[in-house]
Ligand code: KG4
């Protein structure tokens with residue numbers, strides 16, 4: 060069989076990324092231009108600035124990816140691009156770049172849902188075995204997704220309010236840590252001790268849903284009350300206690316769901332999958348279970364990238380999915 064090369068483009072938030080994946084599983088080029096520095100002083104991603112940076116970067120990132128793979132556009136079989144969810148102006152830059160390339164080089168075009176991308180980042184490490192459960196933890200999503208076959212996604216649990224990454228970023232902001240706060244809390248947590256028993260929202264007994272807004276408010280209130288009483292709380296201990304609460308709920312629910320649905324693999328996806336505390340706890344919980352295989356991507360494939368878009372795009376392309384010239388950015392596209 061001939062080798063298949065899919066080019067992926069991702070611009071849904073604050074990373075401009077292009078990657079090339081061979082035969083759905085082999086990463087041969089992966090370029091990410093991060094804008095984090097430009098957004099830092101605003102404490103979050105500024106949509107207008109994000110779009111402008113994507114416009115400036117997308118061609119350069121594409122050229123670098125082709126160079127890394129030592130390929131030209133003629134050798135690419137199809138172009139996969141994130142069509143949503145994300146910031147509409149940011150998405151449009153990637154979608155239009157993909158359309159222009161598809162038109163100029165007469166290549167098929169495939170739209171990819173961003174979360175499907177995060178899940179498929181794992182296939183760059185190991186072939187999927189179904190049924191599988193994916194724990195998706197990013198800045199915008201916290202979901203447990205059951206997959207019985209390629210391209211089929213059944214949401215069995217999701218957050219009712221804040222996403223895990225969002226809770227990290229908001230707590231970090233309260234602690235006056237730079238944006239994005241997740242990695243800073245993670246680092247501090249390892250220097251501190253769990254001294255406060257913050258709440259865990261288990262919700263109804265049989266629910267795989269999540270809720271993090273109560274935890275977030277509890278951290279904010281604890282800090283506020285301590286300040287009023289003149290009590291000094293160690294930042295490291297707040298971080299450790301908060302992280303313990305998040306990691307406990309995520310890992311416990313993921314394990315319970317994995318057993319209930321009798322899955323063969325559990326895969327972790329999204330920016331919060333980079334969290335050291337979460338990785339360690341999942342490895343501890345799943346490690347001794349012979350019936351289950353746990354996959355966690357390396358750090359550079361946890362946060363936004365285009366390798367995951369090319370990996371998910373390969374499956375969609377081979378299943379016959381094609382996008383037309385009317386492909387548009389869809390900020391609230393669901394799985
Ligand atoms: O998947 P991602 O790159 O973008 C979205 O699609 O949302 O996830 C970004 C989120 C941010 O909220 C960031 O704070 C969080 O992932 N994050 C972390 C860590 N690294 C990134 N959260 C906790 N611990 C980390 N080490």
Ligand code: ZN
Nearest residue numbers: 197330362363
């Ligand atoms: Zn993402």
